[in-house]
Amino acid sequence: MRTMNEPALGTLARLRTACSQCSLRELCLPVGLDASELATLDTLVSTRRKVRRGDSLFYGGEPFSALYAVRFGFFKSTLTSGDGREQVTGFYMAGEILGMDGIGADRHTCTLTALEDSEVCVMPFARVEDLSRSFEPLQRHFHKVLSREIVRDQGVMMLLGSMRAEERLAAFLVNLSQRLTARGFSASEFVLRMTRDEIGSYLGMKLETVSRLFSRFQEDGLIEVHQKHVRILDIAGLKRVTAQAQNAS
Amino acid sequence: MRTMNEPALGTLARLRTACSQCSLRELCLPVGLDASELATLDTLVSTRRKVRRGDSLFYGGEPFSALYAVRFGFFKSTLTSGDGREQVTGFYMAGEILGMDGIGADRHTCTLTALEDSEVCVMPFARVEDLSRSFEPLQRHFHKVLSREIVRDQGVMMLLGSMRAEERLAAFLVNLSQRLTARGFSASEFVLRMTRDEIGSYLGMKLETVSRLFSRFQEDGLIEVHQKHVRILDIAGLKRVTAQAQNAS
DNA sequence: CGTAATTTTGACTCCGCTCAATTGGCGTGG
DNA sequence: CCACGCCAATTGAGCGGAGTCAAAATTACG
Numbered sequence: 001m002r003t004m005n006e007p008a009l010g011t012l013a014r015l016r017t018a019c020s021q022c023s024l025r026e027l028c029l030p031v032g033l034d035a036s037e038l039a040t041l042d043t044l045v046s047t048r049r050k051v052r053r054g055d056s057l058f059y060g061g062e063p064f065s066a067l068y069a070v071r072f073g074f075f076k077s078t079l080t081s082g083d084g085r086e087q088v089t090g091f092y093m094a095g096e097i098l099g100m101d102g103i104g105a106d107r108h109t110c111t112l113t114a115l116e117d118s119e120v121c122v123m124p125f126a127r128v129e130d131l132s133r134s135f136e137p138l139q140r141h142f143h144k145v146l147s148r149e150i151v152r153d154q155g156v157m158m159l160l161g162s163m164r165a166e167e168r169l170a171a172f173l174v175n176l177s178q179r180l181t182a183r184g185f186s187a188s189e190f191v192l193r194m195t196r197d198e199i200g201s202y203l204g205m206k207l208e209t210v211s212r213l214f215s216r217f218q219e220d221g222l223i224e225v226h227q228k229h230v231r232i233l234d235i236a237g238l239k240r241v242t243a244q245a246q247n248a249s
Numbered sequence: 250m251r252t253m254n255e256p257a258l259g260t261l262a263r264l265r266t267a268c269s270q271c272s273l274r275e276l277c278l279p280v281g282l283d284a285s286e287l288a289t290l291d292t293l294v295s296t297r298r299k300v301r302r303g304d305s306l307f308y309g310g311e312p313f314s315a316l317y318a319v320r321f322g323f324f325k326s327t328l329t330s331g332d333g334r335e336q337v338t339g340f341y342m343a344g345e346i347l348g349m350d351g352i353g354a355d356r357h358t359c360t361l362t363a364l365e366d367s368e369v370c371v372m373p374f375a376r377v378e379d380l381s382r383s384f385e386p387l388q389r390h391f392h393k394v395l396s397r398e399i400v401r402d403q404g405v406m407m408l409l410g411s412m413r414a415e416e417r418l419a420a421f422l423v424n425l426s427q428r429l430t431a432r433g434f435s436a437s438e439f440v441l442r443m444t445r446d447e448i449g450s451y452l453g454m455k456l457e458t459v460s461r462l463f464s465r466f467q468e469d470g471l472i473e474v475h476q477k478h479v480r481i482l483d484i485a486g487l488k489r490v491t492a493q494a495q496n497a498s
Numbered sequence: 499c500g501t502a503a504t505t506t507t508g509a510c511t512c513c514g515c516t517c518a519a520t521t522g523g524c525g526t527g528g
Numbered sequence: 529c530c531a532c533g534c535c536a537a538t539t540g541a542g543c544g545g546a547g548t549c550a551a552a553a554t555t556a557c558g
Contacts, residue, residue: 079407082492087407101403103396110403129389133382140378146395147352153402154350154359158328158336160409161453165514196537204410209514211538227523227537243331414546445505455547460506476505476555499558506553513547521538528531 017121018042027095027183028069030141040135044128045069045121051114057098059111064102066124070094073118074193077101077110078201088202090152091115091176091194094183097145115193160204163242168203169213170241173223177232188235192228266370267291276344276432277318277370279390289384293377294318294370300363306347308360313351315373319343322367323442326350326359327450337451339401340364340425340443343432346394364442409453412491417452418462419490422472426481437484441477 019029020038029041048071051057057068060080075092089110092098098120102108132139159168181187192199196207196214203210214225222238224231232238268278269287278290297320300306306317309329324341338359341347347369351357381388408417430436441448445456445463452459463474471487473480481487 079403081407081411085411087411089403089406100396101400104393104400105397109400129385129392133385133388136378136382139382143378143395144353146392146399147349148354149399150395150402151350151353151358153399153406154328154338156406157338157402157409158330160406161450162330162334162336195535201410206515207537208516208539211536212514215538444503456505457507457548458546460504461546464506502555502557504553504555506551508551509549511546511548513545514543515545516543517541519538519540521536523536524534526532526534528529 017045017048019045019121022071024069024071024095028097028145030137033137037135037137040131041138044123044131044138046124046127047122049120049122051075051118051120053114053116053118055114057112057114057120058102058108060109062108064099064106064108064125066122067100067128068098068112068120068122070096070098071119071121073120074115075112075118076115076194076198076202077112079110086201088194088198090156091202093179097149100146100149115198156202165203165205165209166213166216167242168205169199169210170217170222170238172199172203173230173232174235174238174242177235188232190230192230266294266297268294268370271320273318273320273344277346277394279386282386286384286386289380290387293372293380293387295373295376296371298369298371300324300367300369302363302365302367304363306361306363306369307351307357309358311357313348313355313357313374315371316349316377317347317361317369317371319345319347320368320370322369323364324361324367325364325443325447325451326361328359335450337443337447339405340451342428346398349395349398364447405451414452414454414458415462415465416491417454418448418459419466419471419487421448421452422479422481423484423487423491426484437481439479441479 019025019041020035025031033041046066049057049068051073057075060078070092072094075098076088077090077092077098079087079089081087092112098112099108101110103125128138128142132142159171163171176190177187180190194202196210200207200210214223217223217238218225220237222232222234222241224233268274268290269284274280282290295315298306298317300322306324309327319341321343324347325337326339326341326347328336328338330336341361347361348357350359352374377387377391381391408420412420425439426436429439443451445459449456449459463472466472466487467474469486471481471483471490473482
């Protein structure tokens, strides 16, 4: 973590946290900026923060102060209801923004937990708002990021509200594959960072059902699973499974 | 609808659409502003628009241009998947903001349909962003509204993902009652503006199940239902039904 | 006032849950 | 290095909650 007496701009430390130098730039920041505009954005991130697997970036109920951009790693967000029941509300990977749930009540509602050793860029929210007022492209972009989270959540509502278990799991796999592809990873072979229980919570089914469906998809030649290793053999077939669901009834 | 050659500020027409004069102000706008600040906000709303029962304010796929604040009436938002299956993603009443799903892709993803004759204030989005840059309280407030929609959606995800049918319906009734109370309506007696089918879609169950559960709640002395008329007899009992669910397993 | 739409209720079915036992993977310590 | 223990994942058997199909009742609306 950078300290107060560390020199600010132009140093190596500064460069290391510079958005303008970051390979994930197109994923979390507005595109099509010139060099001087990019320099403006470099003041957005105050520090970086490492989060070890199993540790939480923040907890539900904690005061809200910053947004976070995932630099590398993998997170789940969970909502805990009164008595401790836990619902997974999302999975987040490199380039995605965390913490937007906290803006509304100046307090986080969900908990963000790293599912593998991860690192995030810390963007103090006061700075996000300041910069947004003076720098239109950032304002535009920030609003889009918020809106896309709403659209994503509505997609999950559709998933949970109108699809059957096998359709939900197929959609989940297709979605994962697409997001990994966008980050330069293999579209067909990956390692699940979450447990069957976490997948089940996210998709509104029990872990046994997740396991059974993985086995069935394997029998049907759609995927190959060994524990957390997944290889997609027939992405079109998986998409067909989700589409069927939407056609039915 | 106001026309181009109608004089702009200070007229009766202007006054009629003035936020500073609106009784719903605390529901959709920042609070604690002085008179001159309120006057600034009056330029946010360009016109009002009436939407007849059954008609849509906008459709999924349409270009996005404005946000809307419900003045009176009742809306549902629906998401249509590929082949025409429809998922209700929310119900909106006076003072709530519509259209935020469109910001992310400059195109609405969901359709907003009036369930009774309604009226909305039209806030051209370019104006929202302009004013947000120069007027900090509006910026803050707007961000909070976006964030609260995210939190609301996550609440629905928890509902759909981890609660049983009777728990979901009880939670739905409690939520409706609370929002109606906040608007000065009776907390215990109201008219449902949506069909059993729409409730079922929203809550991830079939209309027959909704109907059966209403009957069961009535047998249990929790509510009284006659078609669309609902009287809540035991709000604590309803809350207990939702809480039970969260405790179980 | 008549027709369509919505709601209610019943009977039966089935998907996904519960309970339970087993297997497999992995880190830790003897 | 292997054995142990722990946690995750798999698989089976049986059950139950919610869905499906169908018919009747009630209401809304042109």
